[in-house]
Each structure stands twice: as C-alpha cells, then as structure tokens.
Amino acid sequence: MTSIILLSVFGILNLFLGFLRSNKVLLPGAMLLLLAVFGANYADWNVAHEPYFNHMLVVDNYTVAFTGIVLLTTIVLLPFSRSYVTAGEPNLAEYYALLLFALVGAIMMIGYDHLLMLFVGIEILSISMYVLAGSSKRDSRSNEAALKYFLMGAFATGILLFGIALLYGATGTFALSQLGAAVAAPANASLQPMLYIGILMMIIGIGFKVSAAPFHFWTPDVYEGTPTFFTAFMSTVVKTAGFAAFLKLLAVALPAAQGFWMPTIQAMCALTLLLGNVGAAAQTSTKRMLAYSSVSHAGYLLIGLVASKGILKGEAASAIFFYSLAYSIATVAAFGVLKLVSDHRQDDSYNGLNGLGRTNPLLAFVMTVAMLSLAGIPLTGGFFGKFFLLAAAVGQGYIGLVVFAVIMSMVGLYYYLRPLIAMYLRPAEADATPVPVDGIQSATLVVLALLTILLGVAPGFLSGLL
Amino acid sequence: MLTAVLLFLPLAAALLLLLTKGATARALALGASIIEFGLAVYTAFAFKSSGAASFNLNYSWIPSAGINFHLGLDGLSLLLVLLTTFLVPLILLSAFKRDFENPSAFYALVLFMQTGLLGVFTSLDAFLFYFFWEVALIPIYFLAGAWGGERRVAITLKFFLYTVVGSLLMLAGFVYLYLQTGPAAGSLAQHSSELSAFYSLKLSAAEQSWLFWLIFAAFAVKMPIFPFHTWQPDTYTEAPAPATMLLSGIMLKMGIYGTMRWLLPVVPLGVSQWQKPVIILSIIGIIYGAIIAIRQRDVKRLIAYSSLSHVGLMAAGVFSLTQIGLQGAVVQMLAHGVNVVGMFFIADAIERRTGTRYIPDLGGLTRRTPVLTVCFLVMLLSTVALPLTGGFVGEFLLLAGVYQYNAWVGAVAGLTIIFSAVYLLRMFQRVMLGPDSSFSETITDLTGGELLILVPLIALVFWIGLFPNSFLHLSEPAVANILTLAGR
Numbered sequence: 002m003t004s005i006i007l008l009s010v011f012g013i014l015n016l017f018l019g020f021l022r023s024n025k026v027l028l029p030g031a032m033l034l035l036l037a038v039f040g041a042n043y044a045d046w047n048v049a050h051e052p053y054f055n056h057m058l059v060v061d062n063y064t065v066a067f068t069g070i071v072l073l074t075t076i077v078l079l080p081f082s083r084s085y086v087t088a089g090e091p092n093l094a095e096y097y098a099l100l101l102f103a104l105v106g107a108i109m110m111i112g113y114d115h116l117l118m119l120f121v122g123i124e125i126l127s128i129s130m131y132v133l134a135g136s137s138k139r140d141s142r143s144n145e146a147a148l149k150y151f152l153m154g155a156f157a158t159g160i161l162l163f164g165i166a167l168l169y170g171a172t173g174t175f176a177l178s179q180l181g182a183a184v185a186a187p188a189n190a191s192l193q194p195m196l197y198i199g200i201l202m203m204i205i206g207i208g209f210k211v212s213a214a215p216f217h218f219w220t221p222d223v224y225e226g227t228p229t230f231f232t233a234f235m236s237t238v239v240k241t242a243g244f245a246a247f248l249k250l251l252a253v254a255l256p257a258a259q260g261f262w263m264p265t266i267q268a269m270c271a272l273t274l275l276l277g278n279v280g281a282a283a284q285t286s287t288k289r290m291l292a293y294s295s296v297s298h299a300g301y302l303l304i305g306l307v308a309s310k311g312i313l314k315g316e317a318a319s320a321i322f323f324y325s326l327a328y329s330i331a332t333v334a335a336f337g338v339l340k341l342v343s344d345h346r347q348d349d350s351y352n353g354l355n356g357l358g359r360t361n362p363l364l365a366f367v368m369t370v371a372m373l374s375l376a377g378i379p380l381t382g383g384f385f386g387k388f389f390l391l392a393a394a395v396g397q398g399y400i401g402l403v404v405f406a407v408i409m410s411m412v413g414l415y416y417y418l419r420p421l422i423a424m425y426l427r428p429a430e431a432d433a434t435p436v437p438v439d440g441i442q443s444a445t446l447v448v449l450a451l452l453t454i455l456l457g458v459a460p461g462f463l464s465g466l467l
Numbered sequence: 468m469l470t471a472v473l474l475f476l477p478l479a480a481a482l483l484l485l486l487t488k489g490a491t492a493r494a495l496a497l498g499a500s501i502i503e504f505g506l507a508v509y510t511a512f513a514f515k516s517s518g519a520a521s522f523n524l525n526y527s528w529i530p531s532a533g534i535n536f537h538l539g540l541d542g543l544s545l546l547l548v549l550l551t552t553f554l555v556p557l558i559l560l561s562a563f564k565r566d567f568e569n570p571s572a573f574y575a576l577v578l579f580m581q582t583g584l585l586g587v588f589t590s591l592d593a594f595l596f597y598f599f600w601e602v603a604l605i606p607i608y609f610l611a612g613a614w615g616g617e618r619r620v621a622i623t624l625k626f627f628l629y630t631v632v633g634s635l636l637m638l639a640g641f642v643y644l645y646l647q648t649g650p651a652a653g654s655l656a657q658h659s660s661e662l663s664a665f666y667s668l669k670l671s672a673a674e675q676s677w678l679f680w681l682i683f684a685a686f687a688v689k690m691p692i693f694p695f696h697t698w699q700p701d702t703y704t705e706a707p708a709p710a711t712m713l714l715s716g717i718m719l720k721m722g723i724y725g726t727m728r729w730l731l732p733v734v735p736l737g738v739s740q741w742q743k744p745v746i747i748l749s750i751i752g753i754i755y756g757a758i759i760a761i762r763q764r765d766v767k768r769l770i771a772y773s774s775l776s777h778v779g780l781m782a783a784g785v786f787s788l789t790q791i792g793l794q795g796a797v798v799q800m801l802a803h804g805v806n807v808v809g810m811f812f813i814a815d816a817i818e819r820r821t822g823t824r825y826i827p828d829l830g831g832l833t834r835r836t837p838v839l840t841v842c843f844l845v846m847l848l849s850t851v852a853l854p855l856t857g858g859f860v861g862e863f864l865l866l867a868g869v870y871q872y873n874a875w876v877g878a879v880a881g882l883t884i885i886f887s888a889v890y891l892l893r894m895f896q897r898v899m900l901g902p903d904s905s906f907s908e909t910i911t912d913l914t915g916g917e918l919l920i921l922v923p924l925i926a927l928v929f930w931i932g933l934f935p936n937s938f939l940h941l942s943e944p945a946v947a948n949i950l951t952l953a954g955r
Binding site for chain 2: 379392396404415465
C-alpha cells in the first residue's frame with residue numbers, strides 16, 4: 002500500500018517538476034524514489050496486513066513478490082531513458098509521471114481482491130501505455146502504434162468489462178473470495194451459461210493484455226512502433242502484472258470452474274507457443290523478433306497457469322514468479338542494448354548488430370547473456386525459469402504440453418542465436434564507430450547480466466518463494 | 468575441496484584473462500592450465516582406486532527441488548580429468564602460434580570450456596551434469612564460430628542446434644527420471660536428482676525403452692554416432708585448429724563418458740533392448756566414415772571422417788557391455804584424444820606452412836622436414852593401431868569386447884584397422900612422399916615450440932602403448948561397478 006501511495010504522490014509531484022526540464026534532477030530522483038518504494042515493498046514481506054478499502058486490495062507475499070519484480074524492472078530500465086533528455090524532449094516530466102502511474106496500475110492489478118480494482122488497475126496501466134506508445138510524436142510509426150494499441154486495447158477492455166458484468170450477474174459479487182464460493186456452489190443453475198461466457202470474456206480481455214494468442218496480433222506492430230524504452234516497459238511490467246492478475250483470477254475466483262477454463266488456457270498456451278516462436282523465427286528485425294519472443298514467453302507462462310491447477314501457492318506460482326523475474330531482467334537487458342545500438346546506428350534489424358562484439362564488447366556480452374537466458378540455456382536465469390515451469394507441469398501430468406513447449410524452445414534457439422551471429426560472426430560496417438554508452442547505463446547492463454547469471458547458478462534463494 | 472579447486476581454477480583464470488592482453492594473457496592462460504594439470508596429477512596420486520567416487524563435494528544447490536551441487540571422482544572420471552587437463556595446455560600452446568584477432572578472449576573461452584568439461588566428468592547430480600554439459604557447449608560455439616573458416620556461420624549454427632536439441636531430449640529424460648525418485652534422506656524436497664537416486668530406480672522395461680533414446684540422443688549427437696553425425700565433418704573442418712582439437716580430443720569423450728555413467732547403469736533394460744541396433748549403427752558408422760575418408764582430398768576433412776570411424780568402434784565397445792570392451796573404450800578415449808589432437812596439429816602445421824590442406828596440391832614434403840615426417844608417422848601409426856602405440860591397445864581391447872558380444876560383428880568392426888591403414892597411409896604417401904610439389908623445397912621443419920606440443924603427445928602414445936595397465940587399473944573398479952549396475 003505504501004508503494005501505491007508513494008508512487009502516486011511522486012507521479013503528481015513530477016508533473017510539477019516539469020519546469021526543471023533537467024535530467025540531472027528527474028532521473029536520479031525517479032530512481033531514488035523507486036529504490037525507496039522497493040524498500041518499502043520489501044518491508045511488507047511476511048507481514049500480515051488487513052485488506053485495504055473494504056477487501057478491494059490485499060498486500061500479501063504474492064503481491065509483494067510480483068510488485069518487487071515490476072519495481073525492479075522499472076529501476077533498471079530508467080537509465081535507458083537518458084537519450085530522450087539529451088534530445089531536448091520537452092515533455093520529459095510527463096513521461097516519467099505516466100510511467101509511475103502505470104506502475105501504480107500494475108501494482109493494483111497484482112494486489113486486487115475485487116474485480117473493480119482489477120479493472121481500474123488495468124485501465125490506469127493501459128491508458129498510460131497508450132500515451133507512452135505515441136510519445137515519439139514526430140515519428141509516424143509511433144503514432145500508428147499508439148492508435149493501434151489504443152483501439153485494440155479499448156476493445157479488449159470493453160470485453161473484459163462485459164465479462165466482469167456477466168460474472169457479477171451470475172454470482173452477485175465482485176469480491177474474489179466470495180466469487181470462489183459462488184462459482185463452486187451456484188445459487189441458480191440457469192445462470193451457468195452467463196457465468197461461462199463471462200469467464201471466457203475475461204480470459205480474452207486479460208489474454209489481450211499479456212499478448213497471448215490468438216489475441217496477440219497487435220503485439221509486433223505496436224512493439225515495433227513504440228519507442229524502444231517504452232517497448233521494454235510494455236513487454237516486462239505489463240506482462241508480469243498481467244500474469245499475476247491472471248493467476249490470481251483463475252486460482253482465487255475460478256478454481257471451481259477449472260473444467261471450463263483449463264482446456265481454454267491449454268489451447269491458448271499451445272497456440273501462443275506456436276505462433277510466437279514461428280513468428281519470431283521469420284523476423285529480420287531484432288525489435289520485431291523480441292516482440293514475437295515476448296508472445297512466446299507468454300506461452301511459457303501460460304503453462305504455469307495450467308500447472309497451477311487453480312492454486313495460488315506452491316510450485317507453479319513460484320515458477321511463474323521466477324520465470325517472470327528472469328524474463329524481465331533479460332528483456333530489459335536486450336531492449337537496453339538494442340536501444341543504445343539502434344539509436345546510434347539507426348537500424349533495428351539484425352544487421353544493425355553486426356560486429357558489435359568488436360566495437361562494443363560489453364554491449365555484445367550483455368546481449369549474449371540476455372539471448373541465452375531468453376533461449377533457456379543453462380548458466381542463465383532463463384534456464385531455471387523454464388525448468389521450474391516445465392517441471393511443475395510434468396509433475397501435474399501435462400506431458401504433451403511440455404513436449405510441445407520443449408520443441409518450441411528448440412525453434413527459439415534458432416532466432417535467439419541470430420543476434421549473436423550478427424554480433425560476433427559478422428564484421429561491422431567499415432565506418433562503424435563504437436556505440437556511446439554512459440557510466441550508469443553500462444553499470445546497469447553489467448548488473449543485469451550478473452543478475453541473470455546469478456539466477457542461473459544460484460536459483461535456490463528465489464525458487465520456491467510462494 | 469580439491470575437486471572444487473580443480474573445477475573453478477580455469478574459470479577464475481578465464482575471468483582474469485578478460486582483463487589482460489598480449490604476452491601476459493598467454494602466460495596467464497598457459498600457467499593456469501599447467502597448474503591445473505599439476506593439480507590433476509596430484510589428485511591422481513592421492514586417489515585410491517575403488518568403485519565408489521572419492522573427493523566428494525556435496526552442497527545443496529536448489530534445496531526446494533532436491534538438486535545438489537555434487538562432484539566426485541572415480542577412476543573413470545579421473546582418467547578423463549587427466550586427459551582434459553593434459554590436452555588443454557597443449558591446445559593453448561598450439562593457439563599461441565596462430566595470428567588472430569582478440570587472442571585473450573580466445574584463451575578465456577578455452578579455459579571456460581575446460582571448466583565445463585571437468586564439470587561434466589565429475590558431476591554426480593543429473594541437473595548439475597546437464598548444466599555443465601551445456602556450459603561446455605557455449606564457449607566452443609563461439610570458438611568455432613567467431614574464429615572459424617568462411618562457411619562458419621551456417622555450420623556452427625547447425626552444430627549448435629544439433630547438440631542443443633540432443634541435450635534438451637536428455638534433459639526431458641532426466642526430468643522424467645527425477646520425478647520418479649523419492650526424497651533423499653534428510654531432504655525437504657520430494658525428489659532427488661542424485662546419480663545414486665537414479666541408479667536405485669526400478670522402472671519398467673517399457674519406460675526404459677523410450678527413456679533410452681531420450682538420454683542417448685544427447686550422447687549420440689556428441690560422439691557422433693551414425694546417423695547423428697552430419698554436423699561433425701563440417702564443424703571439424705571449418706573450426707580453427709585449436710577448437711577442432713577441443714571438439715575431437717575432449718568433447719567427443721563427453722558422449723562416451725555420458726553413455727557409460729548416465730545411460731548404461733540408469734536404464735539397463737532399455738540398453739539391453741536397444742543394444743543390437745546401436746551396435747549396428749556404430750558399425751555402419753565405422754564403415755561409412757572410413758569409406759568417405761578414403762575419398763577425401765582435404766587433410767582436415769579426412770581426419771574428421773577418420774575420427775567418425777574410430778568413435779564408432781568406441782561406441783560398439785561400450786555397448787558390447789563387456790568388461791574388456793568398456794576398458795578398451797576407456798583406453799581408447801585417452802589414445803584417441805592424444806592421436807586426434809596430434810593429427811589435427813600436424814595438419815594445421817602443414818597448412819600454416821603451405822597455405823593449403825588440399826591433398827593433390829601437396830607432395831614430397833618429407834625431404835626438408837625429417838622431424839615433421841617422423842612425428843606425423845608416429846601419430847598416424849597410432850591412429851592405425853600399430854602395436855606399441857596407444858591406439859593398438861585401445862582398439863585391440865575394443866575389438867575383443869565386440870568379438871565377445873558377437874564374432875561376426877567383431878569381424879566387421881575389425882575392418883576399421885584395415886580401412887584406416889588404407890586412407891591414412893594413402894594420405895601420408897601423397898602428402899609427405901609422392902612427386903614433388905611447389906612446396907617441397909621451401910617448406911620448413913617443425914620449430915622447437917611445435918615440438919614442445921608434439922613430444923608430450925608422442926610420449927603419451929608410447930606410454931599408453933607400452934604400459935596400458937597404469938591407466939587400466941585406475942578405471943577397473945569403476946567399470947566393474949558400471950557393469951554390475953547395467954546387469955540389473
């Protein structure tokens with residue numbers, strides 16, 4: 002709760018600080034604040050809190066853990082916003098403020114205990130993101146991305162809201178805990194079709210937000226057009242919060258309807274894995290590849306939902322937590338490097354990375370670690386993320402889905418290797434100069450790479466947390 | 468403690484290497500690898516030969532999942548550790564001669580790979596084993612890819628995908644086995660991935676039948692066994708010589724070792740079910756590799772196919788499930804490691820002098836190069852398995868093992884000696900003897916530095932050939948232990 006208050010207050014303050022127009026104040030200020038919020042959030046670990054706002058918001062270990070991921074991701078992402086500042090971006094303070102508001106939305110999505118809170122959280126997050134997607138105002142691709150994201154997003158939110166309404170109609174409540182009981186023992190059997198349509202609509206709405214197939218079609222275009230800095234935010238924070246909300250919905254409100262949603266989620270999972278991986282393999286732009294790769298990672302996380310079998314604690318929930326963390330760190334690292342390189346070389350295709358191993362060994366190394374982690378190669382956090390998820394699914398007997406996921410991760414190897422091939426095996430352009438990186442950015446990248454390796458060699462301290 | 472130092476010393480050196488340049492980097496890399504070899508020799512003297520693993524190091528790695536960081540050495544592991552630590556300094560020395568970009572990164576990757584290899588040979592926990600198995604792959608991918616020949620991009624990609632797909636299948640097999648285990652004593656987790664837990668599983672023959680292929684896929688690709696070999700000749704040819712030496716001299720042994728430690732005793736019923744098909748595939752590999760080797764005109768490619776042919780015999784020996792066949796495989800792993808590194812080194816020495824590996828362009832090199840000729844001949848004859856050399860002991864025991872399994876199969880496998888004499892001696896004749904070529908007068912003999920690499924290799928060839936028992940007695944209890952477990 003402290004984190005929501007702090008973030009909201011600072012977001013508003015930030016709007017007033019806009020006149021400073023100085024990154025010297027805004028960036029370190031925002032980072033320090035987020036560190037403070039991270040600390041405040043950590044202080045809530047293993048502390049029992051009364052639910053807030055008449056049971057609309059709960060702060061338990063589940064909330065604290067996932068909030069930790071989104072806060073950490075934002076902290077390590079911020080240093081890459083610097084070029085906006087040096088470019089004399091006039092609305093910098095607004096962007097920082099929107100980013101903080103988006104975080105508030107994400108935390109509400111994680112901690113909700115009431116469907117209205119879920120809706121409000123999703124809306125706060127989404128509206129901020131619509132604006133940020135179009136923040137590069139003079140770039141027509143950014144404008145297109147914002148419009149596309151907004152139209153599709155508004156549509157999906159509408160479906161989600163309709164789903165919530167139908168669920169309410171069938172059960173008479175918005176509160177998650179009461180929903181669980183109401184779904185398990187329906188008062189009026191004739192309302193069952195309404196309940197199922199409601200569930201389906203909610204799955205569609207959230208599936209859109211986490212870009213799960215077949216509701217992923219907007220992802221590549223929006224990710225490509227959005228300025229890389231915000232793309233990184235979209236593919237990490239939005240996804241983590243979305244999955245935390247998704248798991249909570251299925252595990253707290255709808256465990257009794259498992260017979261209905263389980264096949265749906267399984268089908269979505271297989272389809273997401275297939276379309277994400279095959280789509281990524283066909284790309285020639287690193288940014289679009291990362292967009293499709295984020296779709297495929299949604300597929301792996303859906304396996305976690307399947308393996309959870311409607312339980313919020315235990316192996317599957319811990320695996321989703323670990324996977325989200327490893328994925329977020331690696332994705333921020335990948336987008337961070339990509340942003341620095343593509344700003345300098347004006348090229349986000351694979352060719353733009355050519356010879357980076359020679360010109361910028363550090364960037365190339367961090368990108369390598371990130372790609373290996375996303376591909377799930379040992380020595381990186383991504384390996385244990387996949388391992389925990391798939392082991393949880395095998396433990397529940399979903400062998401077929403796991404075999405399919407393993408086959409798809411073999412496809413993944415192919416496209417995650419392509420940046421590495423470009424960086425190390427292809428020569429740079431003759432006139433290529435090193436990409437300029439400032440101290441705080443390289444320090445952040447080193448931290449990200451080390452964190453990924455740490456998760457890959459000593460996963461014990463974060464596995465089995467929930 | 469000793470095992471931990473042995474494992475992490477190369478890694479520490481590799482990290483330090485990233486900060487150094489030029490002569491310091493060379494001295495550091497070589498120094499670290501020689502100290503490492505010294506440590507391995509010390510370990511060998513401190514080692515008491517028995518069936519069980521000694522120098523155990525066991526920490527809880529992921530407590531919630533019952534996965535341990537468990538290392539240990541038995542005779543089999545020890546011999547492969549010795550081979551690895553013996554070859555790495557020589558491979559590094561051979562790299563010093565070359566002129567390429569960013570050498571300290573190259574040495575760092577070699578040492579990083581050494582950690583992976585040593586981890587594979589000493590892990591006693593399934594996930595740790597898999598972990599190191601992949602850790603060994605990443606550096607060799609970059610070694611072969613970044614410093615390789617013209618077609619390196621496509622070829623290293625193929626190599627990487629082949630091996631990773633193989634090892635993912637192995638991981639799937641391990642996960643299945645892991646979920647069948649019960650909790651280890653004193654552990655909170657429900658399962659255990661300890662090797663001993665895998666050994667005590669009682670699985671049905673039907674389960675073992677498909678588990679066999681899941682696990683064997685990784686080993687078959689790594690060795691490689693026909694028909695999983697298609698990455699091998701290209702990769703060996705395109706990789707820079709030191710990387711080829713690592714691939715053929717040590718990495719190939721991961722497959723044989725894995726089969727002996729993680730396949731035969733883990734799914735014994737599956738092994739006995741698939742024994743015959745695998746031996747037949749191995750024999751096909753022997754003949755196929757040899758026939759293609761006869762037709763090769765590229766020295767490096769010829770040696771690559773020769774290696775394919777020889778590894779087939781090793782696999783057949785292992786799958787004969789006889790004490791003598793497995794012991795033969797152990798000796799042959801050492802002998803083949805030495806031979807193939809020597810052969811690739813000489814091929815590289817000739818290429819560096821003449822600028823070509825194309826056999827028809829070469830000829831009559833021997834007149835100006837007596838020392839090179841002698842070294843080449845010794846390595847070659849050991850590969851052909853002439854008595855007194857290491858290759859002879861290995862192949863003899865292997866053939867004896869295969870013969871015990873089935874006389875006819877043994878007879879066909881025996882063709883390997885005739886075939887290898889044909890293609891290797893023909894190559895020798897056309898490269899070193901034969902009509903003079905444009906290089907006959909200008910080629911220079913081996914330098915002192917190059918002899919520094921070849922002399923230890925030649926010494927070991929004769930040591931294995933004359934006193935094989937100094938190695939065989941180390942691995943005997945370990946091999947007997949594997950066979951007892953495989954006979955369940």
